Amino acid sequence: MDKSTTTLESDDEVTIQPLASKQNTKDWQRISPIAIIYFLAKFVVGFLSNIVVFLPALYLGYDNFIAHPHLWLPIGLAILAIIMISTFLSFYFFQYRLYQDHIEIRSGVISKKYVNLPFAKIQNVKLEQPLYYRPFGFTCLQLDTAGSAMQEAKVVALKVDFAEQLKVEILAQHKIASSVVADAKAETVNDLASKNRNNETILNTRSITDLIIHGLTNNRIWIFLGGLAPFFDDFGRYIVEFFNGLGIDLEKFLTFADKPMWQVGLYALTLTFIILLPFTLFSIAGSIITFYQFTLSKVGDRYIRRSGLLTKYEVTMRLSRLQMVVRQQDWLDVILKRINLKFEQSNSALNQYQASAENNRIIVPSINPSECLALVNNVYPTNKMMTVDYQKISKRFLLRNLGYILTPIFISLLVFFISVEKTNLLMAIIPGYLFVGLLIFMRWFRWGYAKDEDFIYIRKGYFGVDYYCFPIFKSQQVQFKQSWFQKRHKLSSVRVVLAAGAQDIPFIKQEFAYQLLDNALYQVESSRKSWM
Known part of the structure; x- marks a missing residue:
């Protein structure tokens, strides 16, 4: 021994x-x-x-x-x-x-x-x-x-x-x-x-079906494919050689000049499915390994998460240490009506890029709206995360990013490629311009904010949507930012710094920003509650 x-x-x-x-x-x-x-x-x-x-x-x-x-x-x-x-x-x-x-x-x-x-x-x-x-x-x-x-x-x-x-x-x-x-x-x-x-009271458990759905909706295949981008040519050559060894002429099979469009579309769909399938299975396996036998329980003012197949994890969090609740939905979560609920603690911003971060945080994966509402109300009984009216940020967010930044860059590239007679590259930058423009629009469309006597609420996302809720007295710093362009239109941006990280609200009315700043400083100064 x-x-x-x-x-x-x-x-x-x-x-x-x-x-x-x-x-x-x-x-x-x-x-x-x-x-x-x-x-x-x-x-x-x-x-x-x-x-x-x-x-x-x-x-x-x-x-x-x-x-x-x-x-x-x-x-x-x-x-x-x-x-x-x-x-x-x-x-x-x-x-x-x-x-x-x-x-x-x-x-x-x-x-x-x-x-x-x-x-x-x-x-x-x-x-x-x-x-x-x-x-x-x-x-x-x-x-x-x-x-x-x-x-x-x-x-x-x-x-x-x-x-x-x-x-x-x-x-x-x-x-x-x-x-x-x-x-x-x-x-x-x-x-x-x-x-x-x-x-100890059990608040939530997750079944294997829930974990499979979580693996599907949180698949990050594009990150992996982005890392392999430099090797696509070699992979393509090896795949062609492999099928040639089996007696299949893959190059001839993928020649679409003499094939009808429905057949080309079917080939593309089948090839996409074959590529995505193994990575999706890996994502599902990762979800099951991480969250197997998931339980979220409560003892007094402490929340305890237990899970893990190969490695069993137990994470304990005091309610006073909770900095923020995040209700997160990717685009597939929105379709399937599933939610990933996160309890953000102190240090979470420091740990989110570590390899073990997923196992050091309290995350309730792939729950339905009623389960999410019950858990959020358990930690913040007076919250109005899903009933408060969110105000949109100003449309001048679009004007600045689309009109003053993205479009001039696109026009400059357009003129340059035409002048050097590289018009074939236009087929690459035009879809890129349209896609980035769509992302900027969706960012503006999703971004919203609200507050009441106790909480600040933020909504943001692209094709999915995330909701953030945190008590005002947890604010450790509030920053007021105003560019010349914003000042001219009586707009400003606010950054609220918590122990779990910073949250930004851009292009809001200057008057609301001052109110938010004054209210946050007042509550931090007058409240006797501990932030940790």
């Missing part, structure tokens, strides 16, 4: 005692050797998530490797050795200790990292159990505060029962630090855990 288990748990058969008798130790603890698998998986996932960056190098080096096959073995062994040494050193230099209601973590091989987090300042506690940890009863404990992402920490290999008890202790310490109840400290860790289990 590893040192951490020996020091902190002593015997798996003995009931774990309250952490107060165990956490005050000055000895640094090592994690279990099973963490080597975690660091290896992290390396592989990091490489795959950046595979597009390495594709040009792999493509350029492919011919050299084919010409010199004897290089495969030594290079492969060298890469394998580097990976194994790196993962072992990551495990070896990872240590933690619990001391005086603090958790301290040391990690890093070349770039050393030290984190010291008081329990009382930890806002979120997340449990993450990869598939390879389950047979051995280990899990990862992730901690974060309301500050920057640099203040986050993760202990990557703890026994499940100890991690659960540590989680309850941390949440209890935070409650004690922020509570005005004098006898809050009298509540023991085990009593709190029992109370939480008894009072």
Whole structure:
């Protein structure tokens, strides 16, 4: 048994005692050797998530490797050795200790990292159990505060029962630090855990059908295809050669000069379906892997999301930490009447570009309007997100972007290509101009705003539509922006900065902008409510 288990748990058969008798130790603890698998998986996932960056190098080096096959073995062994040494050193230099209601973590091989987090300042506690940890009863404990992402920490290999008890202790310490109840400290860790289990209420669950719909409606195939764009010619050549090997002359089959239009359209539809099908299946598989056995429950003022097929995730969020509710619909969601509901917390803007961001946020996938309304009313009972009258932004948004920016650029390109006798390129820029123009129009059409005594509401999107709702007192900064063009027409733009990121409302009436600014500053100054 590893040192951490020996020091902190002593015997798996003995009931774990309250952490107060165990956490005050000055000895640094090592994690279990099973963490080597975690660091290896992290390396592989990091490489795959950046595979597009390495594709040009792999493509350029492919011919050299084919010409010199004897290089495969030594290079492969060298890469394998580097990976194994790196993962072992990551495990070896990872240590933690619990001391005086603090958790301290040391990690890093070349770039050393030290984190010291008081329990009382930890806002979120997340449990993450990869598939390879389950047979051995280990899990990862992730901690974060309301500050920057640099203040986050993760202990990557703890026994499940100890991690659960540590989680309850941390949440209890935070409650004690922020509570005005004098006898809050009298509540023991085990009593709190029992109370939480008894009072937990299930708010929402997701079926496999819901997850399949979520995979269909949130398919991001165009992002992947955009990364592969430089290699389309090579892919096309390989596909033609593959079918030629099967005795099928694909080039002759795709010659449309002597075929009727209905047959050409059928070929195009079939080819599109064949291309999209595997990526759609990958998207559905990703949705099921991420949200399998999804449950959203509530204990007191805390919302708990649990999900995951290969890796089980548990995310806890206090209601006071909630910064904004987002009701999101892509175009296919609109058709199917499905909604993705997001509870945006502090740090979400910092984490949204990380590989694990989807698993660190509370997202309720592919719910129907009635379920969405019930959940939004649960967190914000007085909200009017779906009943308030949204005002459109000014039509001068179109004038500026279409009339003063896009159209002059298009005319300049038009004149240039005609002058150099490259009229064939006009067939490319004209559809591009029309498409970008349509996007600008839809952006204006969707963009709306409203406010009441407690909330600010924003609506935006393109072919889909997203609704944002956040309490005014959560505003950390309100920016008033006004260009010369806007000032001339008594318009302005407003940016509201929250702990979860910034929200912009462009081209609104100057009078409304001043009202919004004054109201936000007044509520922030006069309200005694905490933003976190």
